[in-house]
Amino acid sequence: AVAYEPFTNYLNSYYFGEISIGTPPQNFLVLFDTGSSNLWVPSTYCKSQACSNHNTFNPSMSSTYQNNGQTYTLYYGSGSLTVLLGYDTVTVQNIVIHNQEFGLSEIEPSNPFYYANFDGILGMAYPNLAVGNSPTVMESMMQQGQLTSPIFSFYFSRAHPGRNMNSQFYSGEIVWTPVTRELYWQVAIDDTWSVLCLGIGFCLPCSQTASAGRSGRKSHRGRGLGPFVWAPRLLARSSSASPLSQFVVNCNSIQSMPTITFVIRGSPLPLPPSAYVLNATYLPSPSGQPLWTLGDVFLKEYYTIYDMGNNRMGFALS
């Protein structure tokens, strides 16, 4: 079985969370990835160079570990990852999940995993995307009564964690929109438009969007993919690309760049240039259907709710 997850080709994931696996618990830093559905961590079975640079799960040190015996391959853009499936107690914050299926890596490509600041990946997409036949982490939480509903959200705090934490994550109304395919968190974008288009060397949201905007393009909202907004090729044709497919803009021009407004279910969600321009913008153009990936820059502006129970997503001003 395979799962195509080329996220590592983007190499732009910044936010990781701690989990533990086993009894006594062994700690790992994982990427909470809305673009995949499996949980895996490096293991002591792995002799690859990449595993030597990360925390590895030792099944013989856990009294609650059970072997599944099945091996799966996850194909990434930069190479394939082989995992052995097993079951053990997984703890996420205060949530304890018993007999959770997860992957113990056996072979990891050194490039780029050796350089990752995280150990493994915790997938938060739909179960249909997972290899193996056992429940995903979120499904297990539900089945074991840890959650009352399968819903989670991402909030980027402006404050230092633990200080001045705002209990109110959003303001205004929540815009709800249905998930258009229950694999990834894919929703439809009605339109995109900009209020100003004076950008120099960066014409991503210029007048082309008016004609392309009603073709029913889809978007995918993901955390694991990194902090960028991915635009279809037809919308990025005028951008200035560096040899590494990075689209370059003069930082002095940010003030004259457009606000991109995503219209979802009739509600405009504007994204100002200060949100989508970073010091090192990486914006390759996909050649397939017009898909946008709304990454962390969007999530920083909009508190985003992933409601698997009702197959919908919600957005509100963060």
Added chain:
Amino acid sequence: LYRIILKKGKSIRQVMEEQGVLQTFLKNHPKVDPGAKYLFNND
């Protein structure tokens, strides 16, 4: 409500760039269409 605090770390790109291996890596690995995973012919 369970709150899971995420830590901001360095991206793989940052680390590879710091260690001077990013350019070589990107040149030697074929580009993958980021939208390929959403083309559902392989479902």
